[in-house]
Amino acid sequence: MFRTLRDAFKIPDLRKKLIYTLMMFFAIRIGAHIRVPLVNPEAVSSFAGDGGMLDMFNAFSGGAFQNMALFAMGIGPYITSSIIMNLLTVAIPKLEEMQKEGEEGRKKIAKITRYGTVVLAILQSTAISISLRGLFYEYNVFSVVIGITAMTAGTAFLMWIGEQITTNGIGNGISLIIFINIISRLPFGVQSLYNSATTGNKLIPVIVLIIIFAAMVAFVVLVQLGERRVPVQYAKRMQGRKVYGGQSTHIPLKVNMAGVIPVIFASSLLGFPGTITQFFGEPTGAWATIINLLRIQSWSGAFIYFVLILFFAYFYTSITFNPIEVANNMKKNGGFIPGIRPGKPTVDYLTNVLNKIVLIGALALALIALLPTLLGVAFNMNISFGGTSLIIVVGVAIETIKQIESQMVMRHYKGFLNS
Structure with a gap:
């Protein structure tokens, strides 16, 4: 694996993609430490650590949930939206036809998935802001609206980062966001x-x-x-x-x-x-x-x-x-x-x-x-560090290394043909 990364840095195009991915990782970790305005970060610490879903949120968000940072919800709403769309594609013939239309159909499904992500992020951030009343220094309508807006925007920004990594970087951006968050813990x-x-x-x-x-x-x-x-x-x-x-x-x-x-x-x-x-x-x-x-x-x-x-x-x-x-x-x-x-x-x-x-x-x-x-x-x-995190980290690492190797092979063949 380390030899593959070393060889990839020798290729200018791949080096550019790897550096871009690392810069996105840096932005993700910065966002995990910028707290939501008007939130008392100490208040939410009592809700994490019991092995429930909140503990999973904290692991997948790289500790952002426990800090009540902008990326507190992580990329969870996007994953949920993607799973729902996959299930609906099987159940609804119209979506199944759309998926078979090729690149244009996939773009339409991706657009619906993004809208679904924002809707789920609003619902989830609303549930967190209203249910965890002790979350804010002063619990009122203004602080709740600020919390909902900040956490929803954070999830939307993470979704954008994931898509940018997939397009301009190396590997699947959404999977790599979860990967770097788990590794950081x-x-x-x-x-x-x-x-x-x-x-x-x-x-x-x-x-x-x-x-x-x-x-x-x-x-x-x-x-x-x-x-x-x-x-x-x-x-x-x-x-x-x-x-x-x-x-x-x-x-x-x-x-x-x-x-x-x-x-x-x-x-x-x-x-x-x-x-x-x-x-x-x-x-x-x-x-x-x-x-x-x-x-x-x-x-x-x-x-x-x-x-x-x-x-x-x-x-x-x-x-x-x-x-x-x-x-x-x-x-x-x-x-x-x-x-x-x-x-x-x-x-x-x-x-x-x-x-x-x-x-x-x-x-x-x-x-x-x-x-x-x-x-x-x-x-x-x-x-x-649970079994779920272990499976995700190893799986994402394997798939990313495979993608790097495949791109290295493509460039090797290209050079051979040009020579």
Whole structure:
């Protein structure tokens, strides 16, 4: 990875893109420390740290939420808007047709996604400003409007930065925003880990946990790069005097087809009741019992979390990959899987393979997501760097390095052809 970055800096065009991306990172981190006007930053610190959705907001915003900075909501509204648009594209034929129109259709969907981001940012910032009444030095209409305007503008600016990185920099801008925010919290996570150690020599459990996390990183890389290649053979066909087809290829089915989406959905759903409760004070009675059962640190909460990850892995994969559509496209182009007849047998074969792969990927996701929490309970230490963050960081790093390598290969071929 470091060799790839070093070689990329030797190419003027790539060096310019990398420097531009680093400058955008600097702007992101600056915005994470510019506080929203009229806000008391100490008031919100009590709402973070309980493992709920607010804790996730704080991690994904690089600590901006705990500082109540302009980028307090991070890029979360954009991600939510994108997920909603992906789901609606499958459910609404008009949007599906728009997506198939090519570049023009994608631009229209991107425009709708941006408007959706602003609407969600307004709703989310309104909920934060009204629910967390102690957030402001003086709680009144003016301070609430200022808070809503500032946080919405911050999210819109982050969305713009993400699009600029994608266009003028290296990698997917939105993913890199989350990446740099999570990475920026690592020193605080290590410090929190050290301070929460209860043994005599605090350094030993910290070193043990760092070694375990290094092994987890290797496992995440293995899961992210793992794929099942389904062989496909295309029959030869004559068109005029030319022969087409006859080549062999494959359908790459990734082990982790759903990415980090199942973990985000599961943790958000599991932490939602506790997060809402935080806005209204300490829970009492039966509701307090339910909240405790849903905490991921408990065995019941961990089991529910595990089941939700499995469910969302299958659900999201069924939306993004359609075996019937793949089988029909293969049949139209004269392709077939060796030993499998075209049509329904191909659909059944792909569905069977997909179900097995999704199960393996979902189990791996659940293990990675739950292991930091289980280790924290076992060592009686506060591990703020969760499995979700680990999957995102490793996944984004792999995809960015792949993109850099592909651009280096393109320039290598270009030079070869010109020579």
